[in-house]
Amino acid sequence: MKRPWLAHLVLLPLGLAVAFPFFWMLGTALKTLPETAVFWPVPRTPQWANFATVWQTVPFGRYLVVTATAALGVTAGVTLSALLAGYAFGALRWRGQHALFGVYLATMMVPFEVILIPNYLSVLRLGWTNTFAALIVPWASNVFSVFLVTQAFRSLPRDFQEAAMLDGCGHAQYLRRVAAPLVAPALATAAIFAFLGSWNALLWPLVVTDAETMRTVELGLSKFVEAESNNVHLLMAGSVLTLAPVLALFLALQRRFIEGLAAGVKG
Amino acid sequence: MVGQRRQGLTALWCLAPSALIVGGFHLWPLFYAAWVSLHDWGLAPGPWVGLANYRELARDPLFRQSLGVTLWYVLGTVPPTLALAYLVAELLHQPLRGRAFYRVLFFTPYVVSPVAAAAVWKWVFDSATPPLNHWLARCGLDVPNQVWLLQPRGVFQLAWEVLGGRWPDALSGAHWLAGPSLALCCVMAVTVWTSLGFAAVVLLAGLSQVPGDVLEAARLDGAVGWRLRRHVVWPLLSPTLFFLLIVFTIRAFQAFNQIYVLTPRGLLGRTSTVTYYIYETAFMAGGKGPGFGSAVAFVLLGIILALTALQFRLLGRRVHYGGRA
Numbered sequence: 001m002k003r004p005w006l007a008h009l010v011l012l013p014l015g016l017a018v019a020f021p022f023f024w025m026l027g028t029a030l031k032t033l034p035e036t037a038v039f040w041p042v043p044r045t046p047q048w049a050n051f052a053t054v055w056q057t058v059p060f061g062r063y064l065v066v067t068a069t070a071a072l073g074v075t076a077g078v079t080l081s082a083l084l085a086g087y088a089f090g091a092l093r094w095r096g097q098h099a100l101f102g103v104y105l106a107t108m109m110v111p112f113e114v115i116l117i118p119n120y121l122s123v124l125r126l127g128w129t130n131t132f133a134a135l136i137v138p139w140a141s142n143v144f145s146v147f148l149v150t151q152a153f154r155s156l157p158r159d160f161q162e163a164a165m166l167d168g169c170g171h172a173q174y175l176r177r178v179a180a181p182l183v184a185p186a187l188a189t190a191a192i193f194a195f196l197g198s199w200n201a202l203l204w205p206l207v208v209t210d211a212e213t214m215r216t217v218e219l220g221l222s223k224f225v226e227a228e229s230n231n232v233h234l235l236m237a238g239s240v241l242t243l244a245p246v247l248a249l250f251l252a253l254q255r256r257f258i259e260g261l262a263a264g265v266k267g
Numbered sequence: 268m269v270g271q272r273r274q275g276l277t278a279l280w281c282l283a284p285s286a287l288i289v290g291g292f293h294l295w296p297l298f299y300a301a302w303v304s305l306h307d308w309g310l311a312p313g314p315w316v317g318l319a320n321y322r323e324l325a326r327d328p329l330f331r332q333s334l335g336v337t338l339w340y341v342l343g344t345v346p347p348t349l350a351l352a353y354l355v356a357e358l359l360h361q362p363l364r365g366r367a368f369y370r371v372l373f374f375t376p377y378v379v380s381p382v383a384a385a386a387v388w389k390w391v392f393d394s395a396t397p398p399l400n401h402w403l404a405r406c407g408l409d410v411p412n413q414v415w416l417l418q419p420r421g422v423f424q425l426a427w428e429v430l431g432g433r434w435p436d437a438l439s440g441a442h443w444l445a446g447p448s449l450a451l452c453c454v455m456a457v458t459v460w461t462s463l464g465f466a467a468v469v470l471l472a473g474l475s476q477v478p479g480d481v482l483e484a485a486r487l488d489g490a491v492g493w494r495l496r497r498h499v500v501w502p503l504l505s506p507t508l509f510f511l512l513i514v515f516t517i518r519a520f521q522a523f524n525q526i527y528v529l530t531p532r533g534l535l536g537r538t539s540t541v542t543y544y545i546y547e548t549a550f551m552a553g554g555k556g557p558g559f560g561s562a563v564a565f566v567l568l569g570i571i572l573a574l575t576a577l578q579f580r581l582l583g584r585r586v587h588y589g590g591r592a
Contacts, residue, residue, distance in 0.1 A: 007358040008365075014355065015372045018460060022375070024398075025387040039401045077288075085285035094275035100282075107294045111521060111571065113542050114564045117549050117557045118296035118303060141288035171277045200380055202524050207550055218382045222528050225386050232390055239383035250378045254371050257378065258468050 029236040036232045050237040057234070060241055062213060063220040068245075070135035070205075070216065071198040077140025078194035079187055082149040086183065087175055089146065090153025091161060101150070108143040116207065123208050134208040135216070139198060145190035152186035153179070189260030192253065199246055217242045300561045308558030320562035330563060332536050333544040334570075339447035340540055341519040343455040344462075349511060351459065352466030359467070360474040370471075373464035381461070385528035388457045392416045392529075415453045416530055419537040421445025422452055448537040454525050461525075462518075466511055473507030474500075502587040509586045513575055520571050541567045 027041035029050055035043060054060060088094075089101050119138055128134040156179065164174045180187070205216045215223070221242045228235050250257055304320055307313035324330055355373060359366055376384060391398050392415040400410055418425075423446035424434045434445070447455075477500060485499045501508075523542045530538040539547065541563065549560025 004361070004363050007361065007363055011355065011358055011369050015369055018376060018463065019372055021384065021387045021391070021460075022379075024391070025383070028387075028390075037396065039398050077284075081285040081288065084281040088278040088281035092274045092278045092281070094278045097278070103294070104289065107289055110293060110297050111517070111564075111568060113521060113545050114300050114561075114568050115293060115296035116545070117561050117564065118299035119292055120550075121299070121303070121557060122292070122296070137288065138292035141285040143289060143293070146285055146289075196378060202382060202527065203546065206527075207546075218380060221380070221382045221386065225382070225389065225528060229389075229394065232394065235386055235390070239380075239386045243379040243383040247375070247379050250375065251371070254374070258370060258374055261465070261468060 025236045025239055028233055029240045031233050033231065033233055047233070050233055051241065054234050054237045054241065058220060058224055058238060059212070060217070060220065060238065063215050063217040064241075064245070066132075066135075066214055067199055067216040067218070069132060071195050073132065073136035074139050074198040075191050075195045077136065078142060078145050079191045081141035082145040082190050083175070083180060083183070083187060085141070085146045086149030086153050086186075087171075087179065090150040091156070091158075091179065104143050104146060108147070112203075116203065120207050128208070130209050130211040130214045135198075135205060135214075139194075139204075142194070145194065148190050149183055149186045152183040156182055185260070188256055192257055192260060195249075196246065300564060303557055304559075304561035304565055306558050308561075309556035313558065316558075320559050321566070323559065324562050324566060329536055329539075330541075330544060330566075333539050333541045335443055336447070336451060336536075336538060337520055337522075337540045339451060340455060340458075340522060341516055343447060343452065344458045344519050345512065345515045347455075348459050348462050348466050348515060349508065352463050352470055352511075353508075355463070355467040356470035356474055359471055370464075370468065373467050375464065376461045377465045381524045382528050384461065385457065385525055388453075388460075389416065389529050392453050416450045418449035420448060422447060422449050425449060450530055451538045454529050454538055457525055457529065458519075458522065462515065466515070469511055470504070470507060473504050477503045505586045509578075509582060512582070513578055516574060516578070517571055520567065520574075 024041050027043055028036055030046040030048065031043040031050075032047055089097065089104075123129060123134045123138075126133075128137075160178060160182075161174060164178055169177070199216075200218060201216070202218045202222065205219045206222075209215060209219070221238055224238050225235060228238075305315060305317060307316045307319070355369075359369055363369075397413075397415065399415065400413055403410055403413075421444075423444065427434055481499065481503070482495070485495055490499060520540075521542050522540050523546065526538055526540055526543050527546075545560050545563050545567070548554040548563065549557050554560070
């Protein structure tokens with residue numbers, strides 16, 4: 001296509017339409033209650049105090065701590081287990097390796113709904129309701145990230161490993177000093193998706209927690225939506241607080257996000 | 268190789284953490300769910316009932332309704348997302364100022380908190396005075412009392428009535444003829460908004476893999492515009508399109524978050540998809556419990572597998588893998 005202005009003519013309105021809800025959210029979050037009935041997105045004087053009000057009415061601080069702890073726990077688990085399992089599948093040779101990898105790949109097809117109920121029953125039996133264990137352990141490893149890191153290990157030249165081993169480098173040392181930095185891009189992609197998935201999860205925390213002190217932001221916000229539909233400005237302030245951390249992370253790492261995703265889905 | 272045995276032992280240690288979790292929480296539950304679904308499992312584990320849950324399911328009007336809702340949802344989200352994403356991807360697949368900016372812009376809804384996004388949409392569509400009605404009035408479309416997310420009636424019926432027709436009482440029993448509810452259509456719009464950027468980025472990656480020399484050769488042979496797309500670009504893009512079609516269909520079958528936040532309790536079933544129904548029946552008071560819920564989940568799994576197999580059979584042969592060696 002030789003006419004970029006034509007592309008802008010389509011992309012700009014469409015892009016603005018996509019971004020509009022975010023501006024609308026932020027604008028409303030900074031309005032007074034009477035002002036929310038005026039359908040102009042920009043507030044007359046920004047009410048920064050709305051954020052403080054939300055912070056005090058709803059334990060958002062607590063929600064954020066719970067969510068961040070769970071998300072970081074899941075991310076650490078996924079990254080570490082994917083590094084180790086990827087090494088086993090992608091760099092080592094052992095009997096039954098292909099068969100087990102096949103089982104892993106087949107597990108990727110099992111949808112969340114099917115394992116939701118049995119996992120809930122397991123959590124009940126383990127006595128994990130309202131604990132971080134329930135939010136973290138079941139998702140501290142996944143097949144997608146193992147697959148991603150295995151592919152990265154397979155693309156490394158085998159000479160590296162053989163040379164390192166001949167030099168008397170053990171598996172642990174080779175993994176830490178040589179291999180981990182080389183597969184870092186795949187690990188980063190796995191980490192980003194693990195973090196995002198955990199932060200944005202709703203159905204699982206909804207099922208395994210009911211104590212206010214163990215609510216994630218997503219869950220807390222969804223309860224807030226039910227309770228505060230009249231105080232729209234506070235509701236939007238709460239929404240801004242919920243999505244700001246992830247949005248900041250995304251904007252900081254957007255290249256990694258988008259390209260990691262494109263690379264990840266292509267396998 | 269001498270180290271084979273030692274490698275086996277190392278592999279065992281390396282695999283242990285991942286295998287414990289994947290095995291214990293992702294694979295084993297599949298079999299456990301099958302076991303649960305064959306029991307009369309309500310608040311507490313009950314006796315073996317064989318296929319009774321599945322038989323009950325076949326007669327359950329709420330399940331049938333949720334299946335209908337899900338099918339509408341698939342039809343109303345997958346094709347529009349792919350079409351719009353292709354448009355965006357093709358426009359971005361050229362040297363363009365602000366290309367990176369657009370990419371981030373379209374992708375943002377996909378990463379941010381779905382509940383926060385749903386909260387703002389919920390307000391746009393529904394409040395005592397929905398902003399949407401105000402904006403529509405500005406555009407000359409005055410609908411002062413229109414409700415959106417609380418409108419359980421079908422869009423075909425509503426459109427018919429707007430045109431001045433009267434919906435025959437004889438049809439009031441046939442929900443599917445009235446079309447998806449207006450509430451569900453709003454949820455679909457939000458879903459398209461969410462997944463557009465993801466699809467566009469994947470398609471863009473697909474487009475950039477179309478080999479330049481193939482395009483050049485086709486151009487030299489006189490293929491331009493639609494002919495170039497139809498005979499060269501689309502066949503080469505077909506693996507990507509096929510991948511997205513499968514992934515989005517599966518995701519549409521799993522839709523939960525938007526429905527949970529946007530519509531109150533599935534709006535009497537008119538927006539409750541199968542996954543929402545599983546949640547309602549297995550976890551909420553008055554539901555039939557985990558036994559029945561697991562049966563629903565298995566039927567859903569069967570439908571997803573069957574549909575994926577069907578897509579492979581119908582379209583798989585037309586997917587052209589030659590371009591990606």
